[in-house]
Amino acid sequence: MNKLSINYALLSTLFLGACSGSSGNAPSEPPATNTPAEITNTQQKIALNQLGYFETSSKIAIIPNVASTSFTIVDASNNEEVYSGTLSNAKNWPNAGSDSVKQADFSSLVAPGSYFIRVLGVDDSATFKIDSHVYNDLHIAAQRYFYLNRASIEIEQQFAGDFARPLGHADTNVMYHPSADEQLSTQDETLASPKGWYDAGDYGKYVVNSGISTYSLLAAFEHTPNLYAQQQLNIPESNNNIPDILDEALWNLEWLFTMQGEDGGVYHKLTTLEWPGEEMPHEDTRTRFVIGKSTSASLNFAATFAVASRVIAPFDQNKSEQYLLAAIDAWKWALEHPSQIYVQPNDVLSGEYGDNILKDEFAWAAAELFISTGVEGFFTTYKELDLEYSAPSWINVSYLSLSSLLYKAENLLSPQDYTALKDKQKALADTFVQQYQNNAYLVPIETPNLIWGSNSAALNKAMVLLQAATVQNDSQYLNVAQGIVDYILGRNPTEYSFVTGFGHKYPVNPHHRISQSDGINTAVPGMLVGGPHAGRQDDCSYEYSEPARTYSDSWCSYSTNEVAINWNAPLVYVLGMLTERK
Numbered sequence: 001m002n003k004l005s006i007n008y009a010l011l012s013t014l015f016l017g018a019c020s021g022s023s024g025n026a027p028s029e030p031p032a033t034n035t036p037a038e039i040t041n042t043q044q045k046i047a048l049n050q051l052g053y054f055e056t057s058s059k060i061a062i063i064p065n066v067a068s069t070s071f072t073i074v075d076a077s078n079n080e081e082v083y084s085g086t087l088s089n090a091k092n093w094p095n096a097g098s099d100s101v102k103q104a105d106f107s108s109l110v111a112p113g114s115y116f117i118r119v120l121g122v123d124d125s126a127t128f129k130i131d132s133h134v135y136n137d138l139h140i141a142a143q144r145y146f147y148l149n150r151a152s153i154e155i156e157q158q159f160a161g162d163f164a165r166p167l168g169h170a171d172t173n174v175m176y177h178p179s180a181d182e183q184l185s186t187q188d189e190t191l192a193s194p195k196g197w198y199d200a201g202d203y204g205k206y207v208v209n210s211g212i213s214t215y216s217l218l219a220a221f222e223h224t225p226n227l228y229a230q231q232q233l234n235i236p237e238s239n240n241n242i243p244d245i246l247d248e249a250l251w252n253l254e255w256l257f258t259m260q261g262e263d264g265g266v267y268h269k270l271t272t273l274e275w276p277g278e279e280m281p282h283e284d285t286r287t288r289f290v291i292g293k294s295t296s297a298s299l300n301f302a303a304t305f306a307v308a309s310r311v312i313a314p315f316d317q318n319k320s321e322q323y324l325l326a327a328i329d330a331w332k333w334a335l336e337h338p339s340q341i342y343v344q345p346n347d348v349l350s351g352e353y354g355d356n357i358l359k360d361e362f363a364w365a366a367a368e369l370f371i372s373t374g375v376e377g378f379f380t381t382y383k384e385l386d387l388e389y390s391a392p393s394w395i396n397v398s399y400l401s402l403s404s405l406l407y408k409a410e411n412l413l414s415p416q417d418y419t420a421l422k423d424k425q426k427a428l429a430d431t432f433v434q435q436y437q438n439n440a441y442l443v444p445i446e447t448p449n450l451i452w453g454s455n456s457a458a459l460n461k462a463m464v465l466l467q468a469a470t471v472q473n474d475s476q477y478l479n480v481a482q483g484i485v486d487y488i489l490g491r492n493p494t495e496y497s498f499v500t501g502f503g504h505k506y507p508v509n510p511h512h513r514i515s516q517s518d519g520i521n522t523a524v525p526g527m528l529v530g531g532p533h534a535g536r537q538d539d540c541s542y543e544y545s546e547p548a549r550t551y552s553d554s555w556c557s558y559s560t561n562e563v564a565i566n567w568n569a570p571l572v573y574v575l576g577m578l579t580e581r582k
Contacts, residue, residue: 050505051502064122076127103440104119136579146565176289214252221246268353270290273287300364306368327365371412389428441493452533466574488571512527533559
């Protein structure tokens with residue numbers, strides 16, 4: 001038995017009994033371009049946030065390395081110059097290639113309006129707005145992505161318009177895969193496991209990835225409740241006296257709840273054995289299975305339901321108690337099975353979401369259960385794990401524990417413990433500030449971050465920075481987070497806004513089966529694609545080889561152009577937090 005297993009066995013005898021008693025835009029056309037006598041760069045374009053900026057936010061564009069040393073901002077309504085500034089010295093980002101770029105900082109321009117940037121030697125930029133509501137439509141679309149990707153429900157025309165579709169995957173008679181439970185017979189036992197969201201470009205439902213995705217929506221509400229209290233998403237549950245973002249989270253929580261077995265352990269995923277074809281959800285009639293039980297799934301479940309229990313309490317006390325008891329049961333199971341790693345069965349080809357390092361999941365679940373129960377033993381467990389923190393991801397959730405403790409546990413902790421947590425958050429956020437300052441595109445992305453889902457990796461850093469701006473009361477973190485949003489929305493080497501339907505150049509062929517198969521010329525709007533990296537796991541052809549430019553807007557490119565719930569969730573969180581702090 002390893003040391004970790006011994007610790008959890010001891011924890012089980014120390015305080016498990018105490019736990020048991022707890023209750024439960026349409027694209028805009030660029031303006032006419034200038035035609036200076038000498039064009040020094042005809043390929044690269046001015047890269048900027050294609051939607052625009054809040055009046056008080058930082059505003060920086062990336063300019064090709066032309067000879068000019070200055071730039072002007074032009075009012076698009078009358079073609080009058082309203083601002084001028086000096087370009088920075090040329091800098092290079094090796095991950096983007098050998099070309100150098102300059103920066104144009106116009107943060108002091110605060111008057112609302114539509115503008116474009118003019119620099120001698122390069123085409124004028126596309127128009128952008130300065131506006132206090134510049135992200136409203138995107139923020140709503142990013143949330144509606146989850147509704148439009150629901151399983152087990154007809155997506156109706158009154159809520160979806162052209163994206164209406166028949167019910168797919170009722171999941172009322174799901175088979176048990178042999179890996180799910182050795183005591184069950186796959187011949188005569190089935191599970192009712194409806195609802196939930198399709199995970200990514202496929203039609204699977206995965207507990208581990210659903211955990212961090214659902215948590216991010218719950219945290220968005222928990223950290224900025226006033227913003228979401230009145231926001232309407234036009235979903236079937238609108239006007240039911242529960243904020244729409246919570247209604248959407250509940251659709252997935254109610255599926256997750258069905259994935260817990262009678263012993264408290266949680267099945268790892270619900271999928272077909274093979275990937276579905278290029279078909280709509282109602283056309284995929286393959287047999288679906290619940291597959292495996294794992295410690296990682298059980299701990300993700302425990303953490304997510306501990307959060308859900310306190311967030312939903314003002315709206316449904318009975319469900320709150322039910323959720324907390326389910327979280328505690330999942331925790332108990334994990335203590336008894338501290339290293340039950342999910343291993344993909346030979347006959348299963350759907351996404352693995354495998355994870356053999358569980359220290360971060362134990363810490364996250366312990367922190368959330370501490371906050372929701374007040375049982376001191378959970379915080380003792382968390383401290384003993386002595387985590388190192390990084391930007392959150394489905395495979396490393398260490399920071400989520402720190403985030404929740406800073407937001408929700410100050411009154412439960414000693415001043416010394418709370419200060420220590422603040423210091424750890426500051427150290428992580430300061431690392432991202434340094435990365436930002438060292439990057440020619442002013443984005444805290446380094447080579448290890450240019451991975452599958454690189455855009456999500458960037459937005460998860462923005463989550464940390466926005467929380468640090470609040471907890472540390474330091475606006476420098478807000479500016480770096482804004483730089484990440486600028487990158488996502490066009491200030492990047494590809495010149496794409498990486499969200500379908502938003503900007504003047506955005507993905508139209510994402511790796512998303514519904515968008516590929518619905519016969520509609522446009523993709524479902526508001527979806528964040530994975531983003532550039534040089535892995536090329538899909539064997540598609542790419543124009544560029546540099547990691548920050550290796551991106552293809554094609555169905556083929558699932559490694560750079562797929563969508564996923566755990567990528568859209570931080571987009572929702574970040575846009576909401578930016579809006580709250582504007």
